[in-house]
Amino acid sequence: MKNFFAVVKKEMRSYFTSPIAYVVIVIFLVLSGFFFYSGIAYFNLVSLQAMRSPYGAQDLNITEWVLRPLFGNISIFMLLMMPLLTMRLFSEEKKGGTFELLFTYPIKDMETVLGKYASCVGVFIIMLLATLIYPLLIHKYSTLELGPAMSGYLGLFLMGSAFISLGLFFSSLTENQIVAAVISFGALLLFWVIGWSSALASSKTGSLLTQLSILEHFGEFSKGVIDTKDVIYYLNFIILSLFLTMRSLESKRWRG
Amino acid sequence: MIEVENLTKYYGNLAAIENITFRVEKGEILGFLGPNGAGKTTTMRILAGFFPPTSGAARVVGYDVVNDSIEVRRRIGYMPETVPLYKDMRVTEYLDFVAEVKGISRKTRKSKIEKVMEECGATEVGHRLIGKLSKGFQQRVGLAQALLHDPEVLILDEPTIGLDPKQIIEIRQLIKSLAGERTVILSTHILPEVSMTCQRVIIINEGKIIAMDTPENLNKQLQKLTQILLQVEGPSREVASQLGKVKGVVKVTKKEEVSPGVWNYIVESSKDLDVRKELVQTILTHQWGLLELHPMGMSLEDIFVKLVTAEER
Numbered sequence: 001m002k003n004f005f006a007v008v009k010k011e012m013r014s015y016f017t018s019p020i021a022y023v024v025i026v027i028f029l030v031l032s033g034f035f036f037y038s039g040i041a042y043f044n045l046v047s048l049q050a051m052r053s054p055y056g057a058q059d060l061n062i063t064e065w066v067l068r069p070l071f072g073n074i075s076i077f078m079l080l081m082m083p084l085l086t087m088r089l090f091s092e093e094k095k096g097g098t099f100e101l102l103f104t105y106p107i108k109d110m111e112t113v114l115g116k117y118a119s120c121v122g123v124f125i126i127m128l129l130a131t132l133i134y135p136l137l138i139h140k141y142s143t144l145e146l147g148p149a150m151s152g153y154l155g156l157f158l159m160g161s162a163f164i165s166l167g168l169f170f171s172s173l174t175e176n177q178i179v180a181a182v183i184s185f186g187a188l189l190l191f192w193v194i195g196w197s198s199a200l201a202s203s204k205t206g207s208l209l210t211q212l213s214i215l216e217h218f219g220e221f222s223k224g225v226i227d228t229k230d231v232i233y234y235l236n237f238i239i240l241s242l243f244l245t246m247r248s249l250e251s252k253r254w255r256g
Numbered sequence: 257m258i259e260v261e262n263l264t265k266y267y268g269n270l271a272a273i274e275n276i277t278f279r280v281e282k283g284e285i286l287g288f289l290g291p292n293g294a295g296k297t298t299t300m301r302i303l304a305g306f307f308p309p310t311s312g313a314a315r316v317v318g319y320d321v322v323n324d325s326i327e328v329r330r331r332i333g334y335m336p337e338t339v340p341l342y343k344d345m346r347v348t349e350y351l352d353f354v355a356e357v358k359g360i361s362r363k364t365r366k367s368k369i370e371k372v373m374e375e376c377g378a379t380e381v382g383h384r385l386i387g388k389l390s391k392g393f394q395q396r397v398g399l400a401q402a403l404l405h406d407p408e409v410l411i412l413d414e415p416t417i418g419l420d421p422k423q424i425i426e427i428r429q430l431i432k433s434l435a436g437e438r439t440v441i442l443s444t445h446i447l448p449e450v451s452m453t454c455q456r457v458i459i460i461n462e463g464k465i466i467a468m469d470t471p472e473n474l475n476k477q478l479q480k481l482t483q484i485l486l487q488v489e490g491p492s493r494e495v496a497s498q499l500g501k502v503k504g505v506v507k508v509t510k511k512e513e514v515s516p517g518v519w520n521y522i523v524e525s526s527k528d529l530d531v532r533k534e535l536v537q538t539i540l541t542h543q544w545g546l547l548e549l550h551p552m553g554m555s556l557e558d559i560f561v562k563l564v565t566a567e568e569r
Contacts, residue, residue: 006356010342017344097340101401104304104336105357106329253307 003107007115008122011089015123020088024081025127035073036134039066062138063145063224070134071152071222075215078124078160079192083184085123086167087177089116090249094175103253113168113245120164128156148224155221158234159214163188165241172248188214257282257409257439258303263312265298272298273463275312280456285435287454287471288443295463296443297337300411303441304334317408330359333402337413337443339394343387347378347397350386351404358405368404376400377426391418399427403434410434412442416449428453483552484532486521487514490544496521498538504529518547 015021043065050060093099102112132153138144167184174180195213198206210216214237217230258280265272273295280286288296302309303316305325313320319327342350351369360368373379376396381389386397395418402410415431416424432453434440444450450457451471459467459474467474488495492510500508504525511520525531532549539546 002359003357006353009356010345010353013349014342014344096343097336097338098342099340100301100306100336101334101340104301104306104329104332104334105354106326106359107357108326 003111004115008119011116011119021123028127031077032074032131036070062142063148068222082163083167083181086164087181089168090172091175091177091180109249117168121161124160151224151226152222155218159218162234162237165238169241169245172245259315261313263309266310271463283436285440285454287450287457290460294460300413304411305329332409333407334411335398335402339398341386346383348382354401372400372404392423410440482525484523485552487548488544489518492519502534504531
């Protein structure tokens, strides 16, 4: 357990002494900020129009119109940016040779994997916490529905953690960071869109594909529904990826 | 302290080492000698617990490197050949991380780090980024991280590579000073290094041990003739022929002319006969000038080349 914290500390330090964490967090906030602003501006416009014709007014809900699309957008930025955060985790150590020293220190593989995973999740949490400013602004100038906001954040957190676990796995496969990032991004995108093809397949395969989709399981969260099947999907995703990472490290060492 | 039995490691179909067996006693400094790709690094990596062998067993301080890998790693200090370090960390930060994972308690951590940096001569670069350090200082930091937790066994893969002559001497002295309480295995290309620092040498080629002994014994075994270098002022042809007449001399070879009229000669004589007195006598009676005389021991270099090429034949 002590080693786990040592690894977390080291990795966190590495994220924040290099520009990686700052650049990713700032770009993430710039993009989400822009989308939040345009969401609010559009909502304003529609509200103004609705004041003139009171028929549509009862459908106007700031959670539906601003927060939910924002969660959707943030999840897409995560899809783009998480591979950039995770690509260095093992690839960099392999390329620099530090892998060899790290694995002759008395640290268990499990502690290394979890430590690296937790540090990246840590950076991700900081990213996510910074976006809390948007619901706070809504709360200040309008009424925020706390339930959907919280469940949406839980969904984002689970989804991002799943992205990181898969990225960690692909980083353990190669010593090239670009390769790790590209494969992670490709795999995540595939998990994202896999449900779309369900209409083309038979009903059984179709529902299987839908259940595999990362996006499908996120939908309920952003509506304010926390379904155990979605939570379990993400947890399974994470555990499987971490397990594969452990195997990949072990096999690397057997092969030499 | 270290027991290695029939250690074999395959990379795919390629055998990196085959049936290596040796022992290292407590407090001994063992030198690992061999050409590139001989299997030195592979052996050391297995001992350090980085990867398991294909077959065979190795025990360090009584613990098996495969089954008790973590216990082994707690007791060794390992410095890999390329000294891979985290370039974006400061020296003290890095050593702090190493101290933490090596289980040095928070209280003693700071003093331990200071002590080891002092020992390795890295105190002055403590707060600098490792990536910005010169090769020599990186090497010292690499040594410092290996020594940090006072390991019983030190495994150093080419510890002096890339250092300047002064640093090499310092590091060698440091390694020598460690012997006695710690067991050291070091590998090197540089042959004099082995004869200077090690009590025992293993010469390894193409994954097999081809010789294992003290440097002196290796010397004795392989040296059949005594060679003596002479620098004499006088007519070269006559000097050579007269020296050849001395009893016990097998062969005289005229080497290069050092300055006008002064030549170097190499005189070979049978091993058990000291012909130096007679050689000097001969030179003096002919009134030539004797400028230099010294016996040439067979260097480890010659032994090494001899063994490795004999193996290939």
